Amino acid sequence: MKRNLILFISPVLVLVVLLATGYKLYTPNVAHPTTNVIAVAEKSEKVQHADDKWVAIPAKGQPGNYSTAEAAEILQYANSLIGSPYQYAGITPAGFDCSGFVTHVFDRFAMDIPHSSSLQASEGIAVAKDEAAPGDLVIFTGTDETDRTPGHVGIVISEPGDTISFVHASSNGGVKISKVQGTRYDIRFLEVRRVL
Known part of the structure; x- marks a missing residue:
C-alpha cells in the first residue's frame, strides 16, 4: 500500500x-x-x-509555412487602402504612416506586427532580396540613406525574381505602390523580412 x-x-x-x-x-x-x-x-x-x-x-516570431492564399488576402486588403492619406503616427484608413499601415493591414488578419519600422525590421526572418514574395515586409532607411537604420517599410506585392513592387504609406502621396529597383528606394533598401 x-x-x-x-x-x-x-x-x-x-x-x-x-x-x-x-x-x-x-x-x-x-x-x-x-x-x-x-x-x-x-x-x-x-x-x-x-x-x-x-x-x-517554429519558435514564436518565426514564420511557418508560407501561404500564398493568406498573402493574396492580405494584399487584396492592402491594395484596397490605396489612396488613403498619409498621417504621421496614423493607423487608420483616415491616415497612415508607413509602419501604421503595415500594422493595420496585418492586424486585420490577426497578426501582431508592432507599430514601428525599426521593430518591424526584426519581425520574422530575413530573406534574400531576389526571394521577396507577396506579403513580405521590405525595409528601407529613412529619407537620409546614409543613416543605415530602418526608417520606412512596405509590403511586397511582386513575385520572387521580379522587380520588387510594394504597397506602402508614403509622406509623398499616402498609400500607393512603388518599385525598388531604379528608384531612390534601391539606395535606401535594407532588407526583406518574411512574416508569413
Whole structure:
C-alpha cells in the first residue's frame, strides 16, 4: 500500500515542484492534417502527428509555412487602402504612416506586427532580396540613406525574381505602390523580412 502511494505521489510531486519553480509546460498545436498550416510555439519544437509524422514547430516570431492564399488576402486588403492619406503616427484608413499601415493591414488578419519600422525590421526572418514574395515586409532607411537604420517599410506585392513592387504609406502621396529597383528606394533598401 505504501509503495502504491509513493508511486502515485511521486509524479504529482515532480509536477508541483516544476510548476512552482517557474518551469512552463508547452503544448503546441501541430500542423492541421489537411491544410498543413503550422502553429507557432513559444520555443522551437518537434511534435509528432497521430499518423507518426514528425513536424517542426517554429519558435514564436518565426514564420511557418508560407501561404500564398493568406498573402493574396492580405494584399487584396492592402491594395484596397490605396489612396488613403498619409498621417504621421496614423493607423487608420483616415491616415497612415508607413509602419501604421503595415500594422493595420496585418492586424486585420490577426497578426501582431508592432507599430514601428525599426521593430518591424526584426519581425520574422530575413530573406534574400531576389526571394521577396507577396506579403513580405521590405525595409528601407529613412529619407537620409546614409543613416543605415530602418526608417520606412512596405509590403511586397511582386513575385520572387521580379522587380520588387510594394504597397506602402508614403509622406509623398499616402498609400500607393512603388518599385525598388531604379528608384531612390534601391539606395535606401535594407532588407526583406518574411512574416508569413
